[in-house]
Amino acid sequence: MSKLSLQGKYWFVLGLTLALSILVMYVSVTNGTFDISATDVLRTLFRMNSSKEYDLVIFDFRLPRIVIGALVGLGLGISGAVLQGITRNQLADSGILGIHSAAGMAIVLFMFIFRGTIGTHWLSTMAMPIFGWFGGLGAVVLLLLFARQQGGLDPQRLILVGIALGLGFGAITLYISLKMDPQDFEMATVWLAGSIYSKNWLQIAAVLPWLVLLIPVIWWRAYxxxxxxxxxxxxxxIGLNVNRERMIFLLCCVGLVSACVSVSGSIGFVGLIAPHIARRLVGFQYKYIIPVCGAIGILMVLVGDFIGKTIFAPAELPVGIVISIIGVPYFIYLLFKKRK
Incomplete structure (x- = not known):
């Protein structure tokens, strides 16, 4: 395939994925328990409608949820592509490698210490991604310690160690959550399931700087x-310092994952599935894979959230559970495919 045709395919796939994401956003903001027409949505967005009901539904409930879903999907999709690239293992992602669980454990510990301030006090909300980053960094240190073989990372050991770390951090998370009072325990349980319900603009402000700073660094170094x-x-x-480059990418991934986990909980399989779809669509050049993975991640989380909030209405299913229902069979398929 020529360079021109590959670029054309890349722009087509990226544009189509983003267009589908915008379509899902439109359906999500206009449909729900309280349906709103597209005209009323536009009038409210441009402050041409003085209805307090529309302001409450759109600005306080639906838009923050949609924006958080898009940001989380973007971060998880890109981090999955990078982790598969630096490990040279197509089964690697932040959930399977234990980074999700480690960041989640650190944030549950943060919830336990600073109870009652999460999502309402600006200082605690801004500090959550930093706490999660240290937890994810701890998982990376343990991965590097136990998965090294003959001076390099062994892909099979990496997956096994990651699964073991994920189980260990998950057990610690459960122990901490059981020490919480009933109200905080309920909040932590919903959060751990991977929910973007009842998010606010303060949480968007907490996660946005991490993505704005780290994604350009990743894309600039994609080659x-x-x-x-x-x-x-x-x-x-060619004089490439492999260990230094892998560490830079790892730190960027931990930052992205920790920021996403801090506002959405553990949403798995996005970082596993998105790179596989992207490689099938645009090939193996990472300057194309990374943006497409981000767009696919956005679409996956938005669609999963829309399914979760409509299929069992008025009850809601967390987006993390919806994506896991899709992701587990796909992961099994990938395992069987690698054995052939």
Whole structure:
């Protein structure tokens, strides 16, 4: 495939995915327990409608939820692509490697310490991603410690160690949550299931700087992910410091995942599925894969959230559970495919 045709395919896929995401956003903001017409939505957005009901529904309930879903999908999709690139393992993602669980454990501990201030006090809300980042960083240190073999990362050991770490951090998270009072325990349980229900603009302000700072760094260095797929002799010949580059990408991924987990809880499989779909659609160049993964992640989370809030209405199913229902069969399919 020529460079021009590959670029054309990339722009087509990216544009189509973003267009579908915008369509899902439109359906989500106009449909629900209280339906609103597109005209009323536009009049409210441009402050041409003085209805307090519309202001409450759109600005306080629906728009923050949609924006959070888009930001979380963007961060998780891109982090999944990067983790699969630096490990050279197509089964790697932040959930399977235990980073999700470690960040979640740190944030549940944060909830336990600073109870009653989450989502309402600006200082605690802004500090949550930092707390999660330290938790995710701890998981990375343990991964590097236990998954190294003969001076490098062994892909099979990485997956096994990641699963073990995820179970361990999950057990600690459960222990901490059981020490909470009933109200905080309920909040932590809903959050751990991967829910973007009742989010607010303060939480958007907490996660947005991490994405704005880290995603450009990842995209600017995307060509180095292609180089990391070369054999060790070739990489040494071009003078690339493999360990330094992997560490930079790992720290960026931990930052993205921790920021997303701090506002949405544990939404798994986005970082696993999005890169596989992206590679099928635009090939193996990471300068194309990363933006498409972000767009696919946005679409997955928005669709999952819309399904969760409508299929069992008036009850709601967390988006994390909806995506897991789809992701588990796909993960099993990938495992069988790698064995062939």
């Amino acid at each position: 180095k992910l292609n180089l990391l797929h070369l054999d060790e002799v070739s990489v040494s010949g």
